C-alpha cells in the first residue's frame with residue numbers, strides 16, 4: 339500500500355491559486371523530498387497533507403485512508419502524522435523524557451515510559467533523558483523532536499526544513515543519522531528543503547517544484563542524469579548550454595567538437611538542440627595552441643572551478659588539476675549520457 343497519494347491537488351490562499359494540479363505518490367518506508375526555491379509552495383503542500391489547509395480540489399490518501407476529497411476534510415489530529423519543524427518546537431521547561439512523553443500521555447504510564455525509552459534509544463539519546471533542551475546541541479534537540487514524533491507511531495512523518503538551523507559542519511552527518519533512524523523505524527516521510535545537497539543526501543525520491551507545480555518526480559540520480567526541463571537541470575547543479583547538431587544516435591557536434599553519448603539519445607539526425615554540460619564533464623589540458631583562455635579560477639579544495647573563454651562563450655569547468663588565469667587550454671567533453679533540450683524559441 340502507498341504511504342501517501344496526492345492526486346490533482348489544488349490549493350489557494352484568499353482566492354489566489356498557490357498549488358496547481360499536484361500529483362505524487364510515496365511508497366511505504368520511502369522518503370520524499372519536496373525541493374524548490376523560496377515561495378514555490380513546498381510548505382503549503384506540507385500543510386495540505388497535514389490537514390492544516392483546506393484543498394480547493396483534489397484528493398489525498400494516507401496509508402490507504404482518504405483524508406481529503408471533495409466535501410471531506412479529516413482534521414489534522416486524526417491523520418496520524420508526526421511533524422518536525424526547523425526550530426525543533428521542544429518545550430524548554432520540560433526534560434527530554436517529558437518532551438517525548440508529551441505526545442503519548444493518553445497511554446498507561448508504564449507504556450509511555452517503555453515507548454519513550456525505545457525511541458530515545460533509537461535516536462541515541464537515552465543518556466540525556468533528564469537534560470533540558472538548552473543543555474543539548476541543535477542536532478541533539480532535533481533528534482529529540484524526531485523521538486517525540488516517533489513515539490506517537492505516526493503513519494507519516496512531515497519535516498519542514500529540519501536541518502536549516504544546524505551548523506553546516508555537522509549537517510550532513512545529522513542528515514545521515516536521521517535518515518537511518520527513519521529507515522530503522524520503518525516510517526515514510528515527506529521533507530521540505532530548498533537545498534539540493536540535503537535533498538540528495540536524505541531522499542529516496544525527489545519532487546522538484548516551480549511556482550506551485552511539480553515539474554519532475556524521480557530518484558535523485560534520475561533527476562540529475564535525466565532532467566526533463568532546463569529548470570530541473572539548473573536547479574540540481576547548473577552547467578553550460580551550447581548548440582548541438584545530431585550526427586547519429588551516439589554523437590553530436592558542438593562548438594567544443596564532437597561529443598559522445600554513452601547511451602543512445604533517440605533524437606533526430608541533423609536536428610539542432612541545446613546540449614547541457616555539467617562543469618565536471620569538461621576536461622582541460624594545458625596547450626599553448628589551445629582554443630580557450632582561463633578567465634578565472636576558484637579553488638575548492640579537492641577540485642577547482644575554472645572559467646574558460648572560448649569564442650564568445652565562457653565555460654564553467656570543474657577539474658582536479660590546477661590552472662591559472664590567462665593560461666591557454668584545450669577543452670574536451672568526456673563521454674556521458676547526453677542531456678539535450680529542444681532549442682528555446684526566441
Ligand SMILES: Nc1ncnc2c1ncn2[C@@H]1O[C@H](COP(=O)(O)OP(=O)(O)OP(=O)(O)O)[C@@H](O)[C@H]1O
Pocket residue numbers: 351352356374375376377378379380381382383532
Ligand atoms: N497564509 C498565507 N496567505 C497568503 N499567501 C500565502 C500564505 N502562506 C504562503 N503564502 C504564499 O504562498 C506561496 C507559497 O508559499 P510557501 O510557504 O508554500 O513557499 P515555500 O516553497 O515553502 O517557501 P520557503 O522555502 O520560503 O519557505 C508564496 O507566494 C507565499 O507568499
